[in-house]
Amino acid sequence: MVTIHELFQNDGQKSRIGTTYNKILYVPESVLQTIREYLDAQSESEYQGEDNTIIYTAKFPDGREMDIKCCGCQEESSWTEAVLFDEKGYQLTYTDVGEKFEGLWELEYDGIHYCVDVKPERNNSKMED
Structure with a gap:
């Protein structure tokens, strides 16, 4: 879904504000459960490992993509982040490191606000809306 915010000025002209x-x-719920376990890991046998990253990608109408990532570590629990890429795959911006994967991820770049809501897959849900 795309929302365009427009501001109407007194003279009837409108300008786009974002x-x-x-x-x-x-x-999938099974993947989310695995991610939760990595984020809550307390011992070496539970850690995700630094060479193991779980990534899900949302594609936007302007060609940009946001990766939602669960990144592993060798000696501590995993962490999460979102990264926005342009249509050629160049990194534009990213979030701070987080401790959750599900829920709302938001980034802004060049006046455009990108929002991805990560939810458990249900029987009738598609991979991406």
Whole structure:
């Protein structure tokens, strides 16, 4: 879904004040459970490992993509982040490190607001809205 915010001025002219892209990214419950376990890991046998990253991607109408990532570590629990890429795959911006994977991820770049809501996949849900 795309939301374009417009501001109407007194003389009837309107100016665009921003665009927001909203996506829902459905992730299988089994994957979300694995991610939760990595984020809560307390011992070496539970850690994700630094060479093991779980990534789900939302694609936007302007060609940009947001990766939602669960990144592993060798000696501690995993962490999460979102990264926005342009249509050629170049990194544009990213979030701070987080401790949750599900829920709302938001980034802004060049006046455009990108929002991805990560939700558990249901029987009738698509991988991406």
